[in-house]
Amino acid sequence: MSYNFLKKEKAPKILVEAYKLLGVTELLGKDNNPVILSWADAVGLKKQYTADEIPWCGLFMAYVCHMAGKAFPVNPLWARNWLNYGTPQTTAMLGDVLVFTRGTGGHVGIYVGEDVKCYHVLGGNQGDKVSIVRIQKVRCIGIRRTKWSVSQPDSVRVIQLGANGVISDNEA
Template sequence: MAKPVLPAAYAWLGAEAGPRVLVEALALYGTRETTGSASNPVILAWARETGLDRDYRSDDVAWCGLFVATVVRRAGFEPVAAPLWARNWAAFGTKADRPSLGDILVFERTGGGHVGIYVGEDASAWHVLGGNQGDQVSIVRIAMGRLLAARRCPWRLAQPAAVRPIRLAAGGALSVNEA
């Protein structure tokens, strides 16, 4: 499969060797919902892969938690219980005192929550790689004040050196509702 083309501001991510959660997530960059009543078979396959296909049957339903469950599982970790509920990811792994590359970020939003993966930050926003952001896997800026939890993967050996804070330039609008 060809590597996805990232926006210029995030092209540096293509050279990142880890953490594995990030690498798995980047491989899915650009996956889109199918418009109308049909669903993208790739997203439905994620539900089968993670054993969530009894609960998840249409990409009309929020799928940020499904995306994170898929990449976490592919990276060798166990997703949280009921991973389709974004706020449940606040129980994943260990608390990250300082969000860093590859950490799972949980946000509040009108009507529920949102979950994605930290790729960086600027003075006022987290840069988040996630599913169901503009109906696709994309990177968006989310206001820092919306963060509910930052969680780190439960590394079995040593934390990868790539897990570090990343300072980025502010650019683009803030996302206000990822549903």
């Protein structure tokens, strides 16, 4: 599936910042990607986040919020804490934060579109990198929208996409 439309999209700032990081990958073994570790430093979590083998979807989200000038929830490393971000929504739209179940834990990422069964989600620690994956809608436990300084951008809307690609069942 091609997501090239996002390059031209006047999307919410958190999505713009997230898109810039596509492809950042954690390092296997004892080595750590210094880029990912720098995110922890930038958002004040250097003591809590010390290795890229620690789940980092929440760190990624905190960093893109930071870069977009948006506040993020307390203890953002815990994916389910993103249920406290922004304002709750019933319909997911471009740039919304989506929170999913993942075993006994969770996963968090950004809506870029949807098909009949899945949301297409840009997030960190998806296959050990920043990527866009399809996640079943039934796993979504929260849709949260950024609080806007002035008004919601016109680009915040439902994006219908084709049902192409593998469905993720474990984002680590």
